[in-house]
Amino acid sequence: MNRFLQKNYSAFIKGGIITIVLSILLSTASFVIIKPVYVSTPVYYIINVFGFVLCWLALSFFIYKFSIYKVLVVFGLLVMIIIVESFIDIPFSIITIPPLVLFWLGMVYFIVPEFFKKYRVAIFSVYGIILCYFLVFRMLPNYVENHHQNFLNFVLIPIPFFAVLWMYEQWRWLQTLQNDKMKAELASLKSQINPHFFFNTLNNLYGLVVEKSEKAPEVVLQLSEMMRYTIYQGKEDLVALKDEISYLENYIELHKIRYQKNVEIIFTHNVASEIKVAPLLFIILLENAFKHGVEKIRKNAFIHLQMETQGTQLSFTIENNFDTSISNPTQGIGLENLKKRLAYSYPNKHELNITEEATYKVYLNLDVS
Known part of the structure; x- marks a missing residue:
């Protein structure tokens, strides 16, 4: 950790600033918009501190590896999703699902960039078809009953296939x-x-x-x-x-x-x-x-x-x-x-x-x- 701090001081500082801004935005969305009642317990504070530190380290690492603008766009999608969901209180909405898919694709790009670049056509094709399916059938009146679970399956099923493909690529390498x-x-x-x-x-x-x-x-x-x-x-x-x-x-x-x-x-x-x-x-x-x-x-x-x-x-x-x-x-x-x-x-x-x-x-x- 000390070596990381010494060599990547700038990324570490930028990651901390962005984490603080994200925490303020999410706290505002949480307390001002939906106004939940929280029980102040030691466990609650420990979880929040742990999440803050983990987010700080992750952002610092991503900023060190990639452009800060790319990091802001990807994590900005997550903040936007949380705030919008808090406003409309409708799960799987047309507004939040596409950014959510893009956020996870962005995370894949950050974690395994070479794999993402090599198979980007297949990845975008698969999730492009899934988004088209969602956008078409989400507007139907019986979406929740007939298509809600199908959409979840379509989103999750490709993940293990791509994970197996990534492991095969590592083994072959x-x-x-x-x-x-x-x-x-x-x-x-x-x-x-x-x-x-x-x-x-x-x-x-x-x-x-x-x-x-x-x-x-x-x-x-x-x-x-x-x-x-x-x-x-x-x-x-x-x-x-x-x-x-x-x-x-x-x-x-x-x-x-x-x-x-x-x-x-x-x-x-x-x-x-x-x-x-x-x-x-x-x-x-x-x-x-x-x-x-x-x-x-x-x-x-x-x-x-x-x-x-x-x-x-x-x-x-x-x-x-x-x-x-x-x-x-x-x-x-x-x-x-x-x-x-x-x-x-x-x-x-x-x-x-x-x-x-x-x-x-x-x-x-x-x-x-």
Whole structure:
């Protein structure tokens, strides 16, 4: 409340002045015109004070959000209705019903302006028909007996329908917002993979250039092919599994060129050619195998990869040895990114198991249906 008062002092003051004027007008209509007898009790004063404060806050909020002239017109309709009803003492009169409908439409406009603007044609059409019905049949002599209740029903029935429509709009907006957020986070995770991989590869290339190795040009070509795949295929939702396999094989060949030591790398695959998967998933596991396994072991390092498909099930297994004296060989952003991407791309359709004993083994199963 304090923050509201500080930021919206002008609206708060204007709301208070209008509330006082409305209270004076309504009190005048109440005591001068119909002259009721009130019992002065604490409950009566509490109710009036509560109503005054509530009206003050509501008006202040509306004035802050909308033009003060719009607020005066809408609430002026309510005051006019109360005063006129007090004069003529006839419920559902031709003079008061149209302003009453306009008042509630104005309140809807204040509370849910975007919804009102979007469906204003439907709202005005429905209540325009209701007002026409009222104006025509109100003049008939048997209106009270035959049409009074019908009019009430026609006024009230559209409200729950519009309320349900508004709730559906909110649900759809939340779903869209969630999907957009998911896509943005997924794109962010993909962008994190690329720098992470290329940073390591450029370091490798730098070492070859410093050594003036004849393998450097070949590494540049390999890296160029991988960059092309990453840039153009990596942004797609799905890519052919065979292209992903070629990408992994290029990555392996690039590292074979770089290493001076003997490394056993075996990659077997038996997959259906029509299978498609989210891009750049498996490279994360292969990169971790090199980074936390091969690069930390002086000799007898190995990486074994196996990929196969059975129907819509795709299984990928990668196993490597590592230096057991180094704790937590899985440190890095890669594995966490993989888990998040799997959650987004394959919700409830993936299984990721990691075992760490004498070797480090990862099993990934995807339902690619």
